[in-house]
Amino acid sequence: MLAACDEELLGKKFRKGEICLSVKREFYQGENTDVKGLYGRITECTIANLVGERTVGTAVENGLGTEEDVLWIDGVPHLQIVRM
Numbered sequence: 001m002l003a004a005c006d007e008e009l010l011g012k013k014f015r016k017g018e019i020c021l022s023v024k025r026e027f028y029q030g031e032n033t034d035v036k037g038l039y040g041r042i043t044e045c046t047i048a049n050l051v052g053e054r055t056v057g058t059a060v061e062n063g064l065g066t067e068e069d070v071l072w073i074d075g076v077p078h079l080q081i082v083r084m
Contacts (some may be wrong), residue, residue, distance in 0.1 A: 002045040003028050004038060006052025014074035021073045038064055039064075048081040 005028045006056045014021045028051070033041065038058050042048050048064075050056050056077040059065045064081060 001047040001049070002041050003049045004041070004055050005050070006054050007032065009052050010054065014076045016073040019071075019073055021051065021078055034069075036046065042081065042084045045081075046083045048079075050081070053075060053077055 005023050008030055009023045010025050012023050012027065013051050015024075029058050035054075039065065040060050041051075042059055042062075042064055048059070050059055053076075055059065056065070056070055056079045059079055060067060069079055069081075
């Protein structure tokens with residue numbers, strides 16, 4: 001499982017109606033990586049939980065998700081990928 005987000009979103013909460021997205025440091029914070037490294041990690045995992053324009057954009061731009069798959073919460077993109 002991979003949890004990744006844009007660094008500036010760590011520790012913040014976003015709401016849309018009854019949906020609350022909490023970008024907890026304990027869950028998302030880890031090793032910083034560039035776009036190439038992030039792409040590699042997404043392709044290697046079976047579950048990815050992605051938050052933020054750069055992070056989600058990397059997945060969508062590389063065909064690992066589509067714009068229709070992205071859930072926007074308070075202006076922040078969130079994408080979950082599950083491979084079986």
